[in-house]
Amino acid sequence: MKPPAIIVCLKIIPDPSGPASAFQVDSELKKVVPSGIPPVINPYDENALEAALRLKTQWGGRVVAVNLSEKSMVTILRKALTVGADDLIVVEDPDFQDLTSQSIAGALCAAVMKIGSYDLILTGRQAADWESGQVGLLMADMLGIPAINLAQAISIENGKVVVEKLKRRGHELVRAPLPALVTVSNEAGELRTPSIRAIHESRKKPVTVWKANDIGIDPQVLKKRKLRELSRPPARASSCCMVEGESAQEKGRALALKLREEGII
């Protein structure tokens, strides 16, 4: 097997582990306005990057990180270079805003075509902002290559990709010829932490910036998603009854009595 060329697609989103108060909903503009939380690489995309780096450790080759956005955040994306990606390509254009999954996939495919040859494309299973889970699968369909969804482990055997694909119960072992696209779930493992030295050395790695016309995309043909409404989710109409007591043991006993009193137990 020649060393594989792996492309990993990365999206930047507001840190999804932030508290509910950090996600302000502007219903007029139909936007979520993050407050007090940093932009991060979508955690599922980090899982995909980790999977790519493990394959690189075993087989050599190159890992190319690609990001598509209305305005790129190179400082955040550089993390990919610090952990071991060889190249970072950012494709930015103001018109890449509020696109449908199909338009995003189309633009990413155009970037992939410009990169040229590849063996494997990895994406996260979904982005933790709009939670659509379609872009990777659509890319594979557009490129006419096999797609395997929801990987918890990926290996290359005899020039083919072998994936442990999540099922609701257990998993399925699935094989596909290369080139192929695999979407990666969190079970595949967290992204490694870079060493101080690697962070330092990565500063020398170049970042390539492309515009829509560099990848042959006419922004006018991109479709915007039809968002009718964006609102705060309705709050759960319950107020918590706190069970009190002098000690933890007393509270535990009081809880049993309370649940009995309310007819729950």
Place this chain on the structure above:
Amino acid sequence: MNPHGPVLVLVETEEGRCAPITFELLKAGSEIAQEAEDALCAFVVGHDVSGPAEEAAGYVSRVYVADDRSLSPFQPDLYAQVVHDFCLSLKPLSLIMGQTYENLEMAPKIARRLGTDLITDCIRAERDSASGHLLCAKPVYGGNARAVFELDASPQMALIRPKAYEPTIEGRSKGEIIPVDCRVDPSLALTESLDVVSGEIVNLDQAEVIVSAGRGVRNIEGIEKLKTLIVALRKRFDRIELGASRPMVDAGLIPRSRQIGQTGERVAPRLYIAVGISGSIQHLSGITGSEKIVAVNKDAEAPIFGAADYGVVGPFEEVLPALIEQLEELP
């Protein structure tokens, strides 16, 4: 858009029957169809599926059946081809599917090839009477916001989240069962299945009570304390399961089949007991269907208390044994 097309529900099957989610999809489909007085139809895909087809016929005017040996087990490329071809001939106005692992894999392909759009993980889908468009509501940003998307091109494709709809109960139709001539070309399969490793069978979605462990439970010893509570509750309930939030699964302490939340199971028990679970919005989105939620957490500021009906602030290692002791004393 084909304004006169039917609303088509893709039936989910398991062990020769309709899977429980099918009745939720039929409920969603019937509500959408009623608004515009469209026909409600069902589509069954697989091999040896006469059982689920007959069952579904009780709820719809027509059941279409694509039965072929190569359609079992599920292969996404072949299923996508069959659903795509059938939609080209039936021209449904809306196509309602369940948010399952399998549909997530094939639905984007179907949508693209039909030149239409798809909204995944919907909790509500309604017909806009003025335009005939389908309005699909779904939680976004981990559940911190709720979006309503508008689908115009037909078929309007929506994947409906499990437990978002109550199952339909009336099955009084005598729908016609219509076999569909599906020529499945096995060479269209781009992936091959080598093996299926079945996980533990856990019926979280049918449980009356779920005792669930979060990061605060920390280790095997902690989990044992929850299991002791489960044993004590067995005297009062038949269906009790151990659940978990994602950190416990990521740490390898509890199998993934017991994970509850956005990327795990959605549950609706009578009683959900959250132990050491801080209550991330991703976890809460999986438990909102619960009738009553009890939270035990030593951090009084934990967001779980915002979702709970009853809260105890304290170390679970001390709270649970006392709870069990008192339960044993109660008649």
